[in-house]
Amino acid sequence: MTAGATQARGTARAGAARAGAARAGGGRRRASHSLEAVIGEAVALLDEAGEPALTFRALAARLGGGVASIYWYVANKDELLDRATDHVLAGVLVDTEGFTGSPDPIDDLRAIAVSLFGTIVERPWLAAYFMRDTATQPNGLLLYERMGQQVLRLGLTPRQSFHAVSAVLGFVIGIAADLGQQPPQEVLDGKVTRDDFLARYAAEWRALDPAAYPFLHVVVDEFADHDDADQFRAGLDLLLAGLRLQAQNPD
Amino acid sequence: MTAGATQARGTARAGAARAGAARAGGGRRRASHSLEAVIGEAVALLDEAGEPALTFRALAARLGGGVASIYWYVANKDELLDRATDHVLAGVLVDTEGFTGSPDPIDDLRAIAVSLFGTIVERPWLAAYFMRDTATQPNGLLLYERMGQQVLRLGLTPRQSFHAVSAVLGFVIGIAADLGQQPPQEVLDGKVTRDDFLARYAAEWRALDPAAYPFLHVVVDEFADHDDADQFRAGLDLLLAGLRLQAQNPD
DNA sequence: CTATGTTATCGAACGTCGTTCGAGAATCGA
DNA sequence: TCGATTCTCGAACGACGTTCGATAACATAG
Numbered sequence: 001m002t003a004g005a006t007q008a009r010g011t012a013r014a015g016a017a018r019a020g021a022a023r024a025g026g027g028r029r030r031a032s033h034s035l036e037a038v039i040g041e042a043v044a045l046l047d048e049a050g051e052p053a054l055t056f057r058a059l060a061a062r063l064g065g066g067v068a069s070i071y072w073y074v075a076n077k078d079e080l081l082d083r084a085t086d087h088v089l090a091g092v093l094v095d096t097e098g099f100t101g102s103p104d105p106i107d108d109l110r111a112i113a114v115s116l117f118g119t120i121v122e123r124p125w126l127a128a129y130f131m132r133d134t135a136t137q138p139n140g141l142l143l144y145e146r147m148g149q150q151v152l153r154l155g156l157t158p159r160q161s162f163h164a165v166s167a168v169l170g171f172v173i174g175i176a177a178d179l180g181q182q183p184p185q186e187v188l189d190g191k192v193t194r195d196d197f198l199a200r201y202a203a204e205w206r207a208l209d210p211a212a213y214p215f216l217h218v219v220v221d222e223f224a225d226h227d228d229a230d231q232f233r234a235g236l237d238l239l240l241a242g243l244r245l246q247a248q249n250p251d
Numbered sequence: 252m253t254a255g256a257t258q259a260r261g262t263a264r265a266g267a268a269r270a271g272a273a274r275a276g277g278g279r280r281r282a283s284h285s286l287e288a289v290i291g292e293a294v295a296l297l298d299e300a301g302e303p304a305l306t307f308r309a310l311a312a313r314l315g316g317g318v319a320s321i322y323w324y325v326a327n328k329d330e331l332l333d334r335a336t337d338h339v340l341a342g343v344l345v346d347t348e349g350f351t352g353s354p355d356p357i358d359d360l361r362a363i364a365v366s367l368f369g370t371i372v373e374r375p376w377l378a379a380y381f382m383r384d385t386a387t388q389p390n391g392l393l394l395y396e397r398m399g400q401q402v403l404r405l406g407l408t409p410r411q412s413f414h415a416v417s418a419v420l421g422f423v424i425g426i427a428a429d430l431g432q433q434p435p436q437e438v439l440d441g442k443v444t445r446d447d448f449l450a451r452y453a454a455e456w457r458a459l460d461p462a463a464y465p466f467l468h469v470v471v472d473e474f475a476d477h478d479d480a481d482q483f484r485a486g487l488d489l490l491l492a493g494l495r496l497q498a499q500n501p502d
Numbered sequence: 503c504t505a506t507g508t509t510a511t512c513g514a515a516c517g518t519c520g521t522t523c524g525a526g527a528a529t530c531g532a
Numbered sequence: 533t534c535g536a537t538t539c540t541c542g543a544a545c546g547a548c549g550t551t552c553g554a555t556a557a558c559a560t561a562g
Contacts, residue, residue: 030527030540058522066541068522077520128379140466148466160485162470162477167426167486174425175418194465214401220411226413233492234411235418242492280513281556307549316511319551328549 012071031065035083038063038073042084051125054080081129082137088126089139090117096146105153106240112147113172117232120176127177144169156249164243171239172232198224273405282316286334287323289314293335303374303482305331310325332380333388340390347397356404357491363398363424368483371427395420405498415494422490423483432480449475 041062045054056077060067074080079248092115120126130140148165150224202224205216292313296305309327311318325331343366350362371377381391399416407415453475458466 032528032539055518057518065303067520068542069540071521072539073341098377129403129469141464143321145464145466152466152469158469159473161448161466162473163482163485164489165470166429166482167489168352169424170486171418171431171490172421172425173420177422177428178417180554213392213396215396215403215412215416218403218409219399219416222410222413231414231417234414235421238415238418238493238497239422239486241496242489242491242494245496246489278525283557306547306549311512318549320511320515322550496515 003089031063031069033063033065033069035073035074038070038085039083040081043087045086046125047123051128053104054125079189084140085126085129087138088119089137089143089177092116093142093146096143100146100149105150106244109147109150109168110236110240111144112150113168114233115234116143117172117176118235120173120236121180121228121232124177124180125179127173130173151243154243156247156250160246162244167239168236168243171236175232175235179232195225198226261264262278270483282314282320284301284314284316284320284325289321290334290467291339293331294338297335297376297416298374302379307496320413336380337388337390339370339374340388340394344368344390344393344397346370349399351400356401357495360398360401360419361393361487361491362485363401364473365392366428368423368487371403371424371482372431372479375428375431378424381424384463402494407498407501411497415497416489419487419494430483446476449477450489484490 011200020032038059038234040057042054045062045163056067060070063069072081076082095115096112099115102111120130144165146160147168149228154161154164187200202220203215205223208216210217221235269383289310293305293310296310296313307318307321311321314320318438321331334415346365347366350359350366353359371381395416399412400416402412405412405415453471456464456471456474459467461468
């Protein structure tokens with residue numbers, strides 16, 4: 001370690017991922033990890049118990065090894081989260097592979113956005129760490145590019161295209177982050193249903209002065225039994241309608 | 252403290268905020284705080300050095316007191332951040348007070364959204380903690396209501412109105428969170444300008460294969476000298492154009 | 503002025519977290 | 533067989549959020 005490049009961390013030379021605990025024959029001495037196992041377990045931990053559950057100690061316990069071992073694969077927690085994000089995004093890329101050839105580019109754009117939304121909304125931790133470099137992680141850049149290619153087909157100016165993709169991507173992240181934010185009891189404990197949870201808020205809204213909060217009283221019934229996916233799709237359609245309008249009437 | 256209600260924390264009975272260090276005459280013995288001072292210094296700390304700078308110890312040092320004193324005003328760090336968020340939102344409410352009487356409701360909605368965006372984008376910490384109950388904190392609810400009242404004037408159905416306001420609010424938060432995310436050097440050290448920062452990313456984009464990343468190569472010039480506010484306004488106009496279309500052509 | 507109860511401050515400690523360090527086990531190439 | 537590399541891990545460090553109990557400052561009643 002004198003002057004060479006930085007340590008080639010985590011590049012398991014043997015190729016295949018090794019996630020086993022120890023040798024088959026001898027008594028188990030040391031655990032054996034792999035970058036894939038580390039990231040995979042990190043994602044599982046985040047999915048199961050949320051962001052604060054991902055600690056190096058919990059992850060090490062899950063891997064059956066020591067805490068410091070993880071630092072051979074990732075430099076710090078930021079990189080761990082970056083790689084976890086990228087790992088999930090890879091799944092979105094696979095899911096949206098076919099959404100590129102419709103006659104209507106906006107249909108493709110919508111399909112990609114809906115798929116991305118579905119992935120984020122069931123992973124509240126992802127929203128917060130997604131925007132910490134939308135297009136720095138390789139798969140994030142690929143997703144950005146894939147959405148952009150649909151917009152290119154609309155024949156807008158480069159500036160309009162740039163704004164359009166940023167708008168759609170920001171919208172997806174913003175709504176998903178907002179919606180994937182609810183329950184301390186419901187999902188984790190399962191004692192309170194989602195309807196009860198919404199009903200409790202709706203009751204608070206109804207208790208407010210109708211003269212001071214006319215809008216809340218108009219929409220409280222909609223709020224009480226709204227569906228997250230419907231809400232997202234309705235907003236996305238507004239945005240895409242504006243985009244289609246721009247494509248039809250160039251300034 | 253036998254059976255009464257919970258302790259009435261932080262309600263400084265004397266009314267006026269006391270932020271002084273100690274008595275005027277005698278040697279200083281103890282610091283004297285107030286809820287306003289605690290929240291104000293917390294916001295200042297967040298604004299100056301970002302989210303990780305807000306620690307109870309740093310805040311206590313800034314207030315010239317002990318760490319445990321802060322716990323008399325807030326129950327935990329979550330409440331501290333909730334109150335800090337609400338404190339900033341109060342400023343937005345003041346700024347948008349006049350944006351309610353235009354002939355075109357969409358103009359009002361746009362003005363409120365732009366004002367909120369401006370506030371969030373210069374406070375990256377706010378985006379992450381804003382969505383942790385968009386409408387639970389009192390001022391957040393008021394802002395939601397104010398935007399909703401403009402939408403009401405469009406004469407949409409309750410469901411459409413509900414979706415429209417959620418879409419605009421989510422869009423603002425999503426874009427602001429995405430954009431307020433950049434520099435470890437620029438703002439903090441001041442060594443690298445924003446243009447240099449963008450140019451570095453642009454160079455990376457240009458180094459990619461044009462056949463695999465056609466969209467990135469089309470928009471890289473726009474990206475290299477884009478303005479955050481312009482980008483936001485362009486996306487918002489797309490969304491509002493879609494909303495206007497819906498108001499004109501009811502389904 | 504003294505006594506008493508409430509309001510508010512704070513030093514010290516606890517447990518957990520991310521991170522570092524160095525020893526040493528496992529593996530590979532020659 | 534042996535040296536170099538790759539990888540694991542126990543132990544420690546400092547910083548963090550939070551709690552507890554002692555006690556100072558203040559308001560009021562007698």
